[in-house]
Amino acid sequence: xxxxxxxxxxxxxxxxxxxxxxxxxxxxxxxxxxxxxxxxxxxxxxxxxxxxxxxxxxxxxxxxxxxxxxxxxxxxxxxxxxxxxxxxxxxxxxxxxxxxxxxxxxxxxxxxxxxxxxxxxxxxxxxxxxxxxxxxxxxxxxxxxxxxxxxxxxxxxxxxxxxxxxxxxxxxxxxxxxxxxxxxxxxxxxxxxxxxxxxxxxxxxxxxxxxxxxxxxxxxxxxxxxxxxxxxxxxxxxxxxxxxxxxxxxxxxxxxxxxxxxxxxxxxxxxxxxxxxxxxxxxxxxxxxxxxxxxxxxxxxxxxxxxxxxxxxxxxxxxxxxxxxxxxxxxxxxxxxxxxxxxxxxxxxxxxxxxxxxxxxxxxxxxxxxxxxxxxxxxxxxxxxxxxxxxxxxxxxxxxxxxxxxxxxxxxxxxxxxxxxxxxxxxxxxxxxxxxxxxxxxxxxxxxxxxxxxxxxxxxxxxxxxxxxxxxxxxxxxxxxxxxxxxxxxxxxxxxxxxxxxxxxxxxxxxxxxxxxxxxxxxxxxxxxxxxxxxxxxxxxxxxxxxxxxxxxxxxxxxxxxxxxxxxxxxxxxxxxxxxxxxxxxxxxxxxxxxxxxxxxxxxxxxxxxxxxxxxxxxxxxxxxxxxxxxxxxxxxxxxxxxxxxxxxxxxxxxxxxxxxxxxxxxxxxxxxxxxxxxxxxxxxxxxxxxxxxxxxxxxxxxxxxxxxxxxxxxxxxxxxxxxxxxxxxxxxxxxxxxxxxxxxxxxxxxxxxxxxxxxxxxxxxxxxxxxxxxxxxxxxxxxxxxxxxxxxxxxxxxxxxxxxxxxxxxxxxxxxxxxxxxxxxxxxxxxxxxxxxxxxxxxxxxxxxxxxxxxxxxxxxxxxxxxxxxxxxxx
Ligand code: HT7
Ligand code: ZN
Numbered sequence: 075x076x077x078x079x080x081x082x083x084x085x086x087x088x089x090x091x092x093x094x095x096x097x098x099x100x101x102x103x104x105x106x107x108x109x110x111x112x113x114x115x116x117x118x119x120x121x122x123x124x125x126x127x128x129x130x131x132x133x134x135x136x137x138x139x140x141x142x143x144x145x146x147x148x149x150x151x152x153x154x155x156x157x158x159x160x161x162x163x164x165x166x167x168x169x170x171x172x173x174x175x176x177x178x179x180x181x182x183x184x185x186x187x188x189x190x191x192x193x194x195x196x197x198x199x200x201x202x203x204x205x206x207x208x209x210x211x212x213x214x215x216x217x218x219x220x221x222x223x224x225x226x227x228x229x230x231x232x233x234x235x236x237x238x239x240x241x242x243x244x245x246x247x248x249x250x251x252x253x254x255x256x257x258x259x260x261x262x263x264x265x266x267x268x269x270x271x272x273x274x275x276x277x278x279x280x281x282x283x284x285x286x287x288x289x290x291x292x293x294x295x296x297x298x299x300x301x302x303x304x305x306x307x308x309x310x311x312x313x314x315x316x317x318x319x320x321x322x323x324x325x326x327x328x329x330x331x332x333x334x335x336x337x338x339x340x341x342x343x344x345x346x347x348x349x350x351x352x353x354x355x356x357x358x359x360x361x362x363x364x365x366x367x368x369x370x371x372x373x374x375x376x377x378x379x380x381x382x383x384x385x386x387x388x389x390x391x392x393x394x395x396x397x398x399x400x401x402x403x404x405x406x407x408x409x410x411x412x413x414x415x416x417x418x419x420x421x422x423x424x425x426x427x428x429x430x431x432x433x434x435x436x437x438x439x440x441x442x443x444x445x446x447x448x449x450x451x452x453x454x455x456x457x458x459x460x461x462x463x464x465x466x467x468x469x470x471x472x473x474x475x476x477x478x479x480x481x482x483x484x485x486x487x488x489x490x491x492x493x494x495x496x497x498x499x500x501x502x503x504x505x506x507x508x509x510x511x512x513x514x515x516x517x518x519x520x521x522x523x524x525x526x527x528x529x530x531x532x533x534x535x536x537x538x539x540x541x542x543x544x545x546x547x548x549x550x551x552x553x554x555x556x557x558x559x560x561x562x563x564x565x566x567x568x569x570x571x572x573x574x575x576x577x578x579x580x581x582x583x584x585x586x587x588x589x590x591x592x593x594x595x596x597x598x599x600x601x602x603x604x605x606x607x608x609x610x611x612x613x614x615x616x617x618x619x620x621x622x623x624x625x626x627x628x629x630x631x632x633x634x635x636x637x638x639x640x641x642x643x644x645x646x647x648x649x650x651x652x653x654x655x656x657x658x659x660x661x662x663x664x665x666x667x668x669x670x671x672x673x674x675x676x677x678x679x680x681x682x683x684x685x686x687x688x689x690x691x692x693x694x695x696x697x698x699x700x701x702x703x704x705x706x707x708x709x710x711x712x713x714x715x716x717x718x719x720x721x722x723x724x725x726x727x728x729x730x731x732x733x734x735x736x737x738x739x740x741x742x743x744x745x746x747x748x749x750x751x752x753x754x755x756x757x758x759x760x761x762x763x764x765x766x767x768x769x770x771x772x773x774x775x776x777x778x779x780x781x782x783x784x785x786x787x788x789x790x791x792x793x794x795x796x797x798x799x800x801x802x803x804x805x806x807x808x809x810x811x812x813x814x815x816x817x818x819x820x821x822x823x824x825x826x827x828x829x830x831x832x833x834x835x836x837x838x839x840x841x842x843x844x845x846x847x848x849x850x851x852x853x854x855x856x857x858x859x860x861x862x863x864x865x866x867x868x869x870x871x872x873x874x875x876x877x878x879x880x881x882x883x884x885x886x887x888x889x890x891x892x893x894x895x896x897x898x899x900x901x902x903x904x905x906x907x908x909x910x911x912x913x914x915x916x917x918x919x920x921x922x923x924x925x926x927x928x929x930x931x932x933x934x935x936x937x938x939x940x941x942x943x944x945x946x947x948x949x950x
Pocket of ligand 1: 196198199336337338339340341374375378397450453901
């Protein structure tokens with residue numbers, strides 16, 4: 075397979091000003107007629123006189139140039155292209171291309187495909203070339219006019235980008251609708267939808283007084299699950315006006331929910347297409363976390379209208395330009411909507427558990443990659459989540475106002491353009507008069523920097539010297555990396571746990587400051603300190619780095635009690651529990667008897683005896699670090715010891731603090747069904763945290779507590795939490811509850827996904843056999859990405875003990891599924907392979923087993939380039 079390099083970028087040889095598309099839609103046979111108005115790009119230096127358009131899986135029916143049919147000698151067709159010889163070099167010309175496609179046969183869900191009874195498109199990154207021949211690259215921006223023709227009964231609703239301009243009836247019970255998008259856009263933002271859909275409507279009045287019609291399209295049985303998505307959309311529209319001064323530009327904003335979708339959602343201009351998972355919610359079918367994700371994803375796609383659509387990417391290496399920035403914007407939005415502290419912790423938790431692993435493994439790449447085989451493999455945690463952290467660091471360095479000035483300049487300068495990450499940083503520099511040359515290294519350097527911090531207090535002078543050293547480990551293709559520009563936010567605490575002011579470089583004293591680390595080693599002198607303070611490092615997780623420092627359990631308990639930074643307070647709880655668990659892991663490995671360190675019991679008791687306003691935050695303080703985070707702290711991951719040690723701590727805490735957990739449970743247990751405010755969410759969260767601890771006791775009382783909650787649950791959060799407690803313990807009603815749940819929800823696909831995922835991620839013995847049985851279940855469907863993720867994905871990515879079974883059965887299972895899935899959907903198959911990429915982190919035996927299945931995948935005949943790239947780079 076061919077590798078594409080950023081260094082080879084050159085401007086397009088031709089421009090396409092206008093695109094007039096006509097679709098005659100049928101599920102197995104759709105005819106596409108494209109009239110392209112082209113011109114040679116005056117900026118192109120290429121001597122090439124040919125016009126090469128990209129196209130895949132297309133059946134070409136005819137080509138005309140300026141009204142004259144071309145004969146077969148005037149063009150050449152390959153599996154991936156159509157080249158017109160002697161294309162006009164001067165002036166505007168029109169190319170008419172007619173081709174047919176088969177949406178029903180398209181199980182890869184790129185281009186035009188069928189989902190249930192509807193037809194829909196997914197064009198990012200390179201799906202448009204599966205619809206018609208085109209210059210399928212984001213720096214070719216065109217105005218689109220689209221006419222859809224279809225059977226009236228099968229496809230009563232016909233949608234595309236922009237505004238509906240005309241419609242009419244045809245003979246044979248057919249009809250047509252024409253759409254026009256006034257904004258030039260790259261073809262990856264093109265969309266069409268046809269189907270039997272119901273529409274939920276609302277309106278939004280923009281800050282300049284324009285009325286926007288908001289429409290959500292779903293299948294009839296889902297009409298009662300759209301209220302939250304609609305409210306989220308209105309919240310996002312208002313928020314973008316208030317925080318970024320950005321207003322929506324068309325008169326219509328449409329969202330369509332589809333059941334078969336490779337990712338979460340897609341920001342097509344004026345016509346977003348969403349995975350149903352990120353639209354549909356009713357209190358009895360969706361959990362609080364589903365509600366939060368829906369609001370986040372609706373916001374994300376809406377925010378793309380500016381950060382992605384009005385200003386787009388020059389090429390796919392710049393993907394983080396739109397994705398990192400938009401994730402940062404959606405994180406800010408969700409933080410403003412609920413609890414900033416909780417949102418930040420959840421985001422960092424995910425980043426550290428998953429992106430840090432990616433950055434330390436064989437697939438590590440900079441947020442702006444330099445080479446790829448298959449661009450779909452680069453929609454990664456690094457591009458999205460680390461990309462958002464890089465934007466957040468700009469926000470930290472420039473301050474809120476400076477960052478906003480930079481954004482305003484960026485949008486004003488580049489509106490209607492396809493630009494680069496460098497252009498984004500330049501706007502930040504120019505708006506703020508700052509030099510960000512060194513900061514730009516974050517875009518090109520892979521790997522998670524490590525920060526060593528030291529402090530030296532001199533009682534005589536009252537000075538505290540802070541010394542920071544940075545080092546970024548080698549990653550594939552990158553060694554000896556130069557230092558980065560890292561913002562390190564700090565605060566000080568005195569021995570009574572109060573804020574100690576920071577006096578640095580003669581500046582006025584402040585409660586908190588950002589140290590700008592630019593050298594490999596750098597010292598900062600803080601003055602006027604009567605006693606040695608405790609430093610609270612990297613507040614709010616101000617940079618995506620690993621801080622290396624030893625803290626005693628007592629020091630961590632002190633920070634857990636007194637740090638005024640909500641992130642670092644939680645961080646102290648994680649490190650404290652992490653250290654206790656790490657000691658137990660060592661005990662297990664040495665065959666020693668296990669006893670619980672009383673420090674953690676004291677720390678938890680203190681937390682449990684306090685009053686908390688933000689109960690969601692309180693539950694996070696009580697949550698033990700995830701197994702994946704604990705694994706990231708070990709040189710050689712020992713999945714069994716991690717699991718055993720963590721379960722031991724959970725159960726021991728439950729035994730010692732049973733009365734507290736039970737009291738908290740009772741105080742917060744209400745039969746609430748439809749409440750989705752911070753108070754109700756917090757109550758459910760803390761209550762279910764308590765239930766989680768109590769269920770480890772496996773007493774008659776704890777079992778009836780979870781069973782009672784399961785039977786009386788008035789919302790999905792409570793129902794899932796209790797079912798999870800039951801499934802992950804020796805509960806006598808386990809099988810009955812699982813059956814009852816299935817019977818109750820068999821007609822709700824998204825709930826059945828939860829049912830699969832819960833069983834696939836259970837740590838209880840016998841899970842692997844269960845997963846194999848579930849693969850044969852009538853509700854399992856390899857063609858549905860959500861179902862695959864909920865069974866194969868949950869087992870391989872959220873069930874370390876069973877997936878990493880010593881006999882390699884989990885690895886073989888995954889390889890079998892990847893190979894089968896690859897024939898249908900290479901994109902999703904490739905994502906499943908990532909569960910195997912961390913093989914170097916395990917013991918020798920497991921390493922051999924994982925390598926062998928990766929090799930088996932690579933050696934499979936006709937394996938896709940998607941899977942080939944992920945598997946072969948994993949082994950490299
Ligand atoms: N920009 C969208 C990316 C996306 C996508 C990429 C590859 C294949 C399928 C896809 N579906 C959506 C989503 C987003 O980040 O907003
Ligand atoms: Zn996005």
